[in-house]
Amino acid sequence: MYLFFFAVLFIVFQYANEKIIWEAQDKTIKGLSLKLEKAKDSLSGFSEAISDANYFSLQGNENALEYIERLGLEAADVEAIIYNKIYDQNGVKGGNPIIPVASVRGDFKINKIKLLNSRWIQADFSDGDNWGELIIEYFFTQDNTIELVPLSSFLYSFK
Numbered sequence: 001m002y003l004f005f006f007a008v009l010f011i012v013f014q015y016a017n018e019k020i021i022w023e024a025q026d027k028t029i030k031g032l033s034l035k036l037e038k039a040k041d042s043l044s045g046f047s048e049a050i051s052d053a054n055y056f057s058l059q060g061n062e063n064a065l066e067y068i069e070r071l072g073l074e075a076a077d078v079e080a081i082i083y084n085k086i087y088d089q090n091g092v093k094g095g096n097p098i099i100p101v102a103s104v105r106g107d108f109k110i111n112k113i114k115l116l117n118s119r120w121i122q123a124d125f126s127d128g129d130n131w132g133e134l135i136i137e138y139f140f141t142q143d144n145t146i147e148l149v150p151l152s153s154f155l156y157s158f159k
Contacts, residue, residue, distance in 0.1 A: 056116050064118035071140055078146075079115055082138060085146055086110055086123065096125065099134060100150050103127040110134075120151075131156050 054060030058068070058075050068075050087110065089096045095107035105127050112124040121136040132155035138148050 056114075058115040058117060061117050067118040071144065073140075073144070081146060082115065082121065083113060085148065086113055086121075086136075095127075098123075098136060098148055098150055099125050099132075100153055101125075101132060101155050103130065105129050108132075121148075 051060075058064050058079060065075050068078055086096075086098065089098060090109040093107075095103060096110055099108040099110065101108060106129075108125050108127045108130075110123045110125045114122045116122055119137060119139065121138055123134045123136060125132050125134055132153055134153040135151045136148055137151050138146055141147055
């Protein structure tokens, strides 16, 4: 009889203990599920924003990609060639010749480049104290070399 009574108490204790553990785990799972849903919503918002931002890029613009392919070139190769050509000109004494603004303090050098499509590039430049932005037009000559033409620039004046 004592053994039966002890077994019943043990079973009740185990049931109550497991129920508490199960409820705690269920609460944790529900909390994590809510966090996961919020993260998925946030991620989908970022994906849309990235998609919109990539529209104005060589890789994200179908028309620009088609134009580049008709020339017999690959978009990734064109990007690499343009980046190299622009950044290599940073080493020219007197500043990058693409930048149509004269610097008082030092040589202007291009810091960042964004290819907008198969025709235009947006670039950020500075001499360490002054910063500006530049729109560059690029096109391919008959022998598929790249020609760079600065269209417009803006120098931020902080002083």
